[in-house]
Amino acid sequence: MRREITGYSNPTVKYLRSLREKKHRKAAGEFLAEGLRLLTDARESGYLPELLVMAKTREAHTLLDVLEAEVLRSGGEVIETTPDILSKITGKSNPQAVTGVFKEFDTSLDVIDRDAAPIWMVAESLRDPGNLGTMLRTCDAVGAGGLILIDDCADPFSAEAVRASMGAVFTQNIARASWDEFLPWLRSGAGQLVAASLRDAVPYRGAAYASPCFVLVGNESQGLPEGYEAECDLRVTMPMRGRADSLNASVAGAVLAYEVLAALEK
């Protein structure tokens, strides 16, 4: 179906705007992804938006035509509107000329098939959606199977996380669990839990990584709780040659994940 929206007070506009807030995303089970590049990544990964919203002033683009046709063919809805209304929906003064509404994915631990990939990333109480999206992007790059979000993490379906993931939100499995759910699940099968740590740790280079390797990263300001570190099969240290004793969480995860990748592919 195809229609045009010209009024700010249209209920669809209100609904789309509401998806910028976590509670409304949660209630609706839907999220927004902005921009043709992200929407094309989604399509190529097998995901079409339920609803495609385009500015009437958009420039023509073959990929957009393809997307539009496929959304209509799959029974989705295509909405044309003004750039101003699109700005109101995305909350950005210079919105990308197209936005899609997607159904949120299943994020239970059931989606994680640990034997499907040699590396999995695990984030504990990661609060910054940009860091979360960046970790998803890194997961894709190292050929990980997905990202497991432990305890109170940022929402992977927030606009900022989706944007920072550069499409990886559509290619990576994402699970959400408490530590008390995660640990028994992990121990119910093969899996090495590895964390960067200052306690009882070995150098991260040349450590005995094993597949499937679960790379655990802690909260941005607190790091990992001591009890969580104690449960790890391997604790590794990265060189810290300066004044600080830690890296940005998504950076630490990436440096470690690339080391694991190199070790497992040797």
Next chain:
Amino acid sequence: MRREITGYSNPTVKYLRSLREKKHRKAAGEFLAEGLRLLTDARESGYLPELLVMAKTREAHTLLDVLEAEVLRSGGEVIETTPDILSKITGKSNPQAVTGVFKEFDTSLDVIDRDAAPIWMVAESLRDPGNLGTMLRTCDAVGAGGLILIDDCADPFSAEAVRASMGAVFTQNIARASWDEFLPWLRSGAGQLVAASLRDAVPYRGAAYASPCFVLVGNESQGLPEGYEAECDLRVTMPMRGRADSLNASVAGAVLAYEVLAALEK
């Protein structure tokens, strides 16, 4: 000097607020750093704020007492104000209870003593202040000497960059230059320019890194201009096992810088 400010329209409040904008920072040659942790990092690195602004409702803290005493001893000013006015200055609804005003540093290439460190990071048109701050933090961690910002980069003295640097803005040398200034400067002495690239590149692991090594990272969406890549002494590739062909800029820089560190320390 010590004084109290109670009115929103106080000229000092207006001045401090103005420092949230780049043009005003540039005109004033000053910037803000928020929070006791950051201010303590600054002090331990030899930098005291010209002006220290504290909420009257702050909790007592030994480090804050030390800071306050040193600011007063050095001829700086200490201002007490309400939490609301502090919020107005920082633009955050939940401001950290203390903010300092610092003089911007010299950011000419003259500040870079290439022989003082084995690694330097170089960012080209890096637009995201969070990425910039994260790169400064990584510089500190790998024992780099500093960050050289090429062409049109984000402002290293923005609140977001300062925050993301976790104090490294005070420990790392920062230079700003155009490519046409940087390249002749680089070639006027020893220095290996290395970039992650897809063109004519060798694997990043085991590549022949040499000190002083300048690790070059490109713009978030465009990457490096082809001509800049061509000038590099070494082009390396990182594994990309997924759909995407690039990493977050600060992540790519960190993975590469840690590889260089390991190679140079072997």
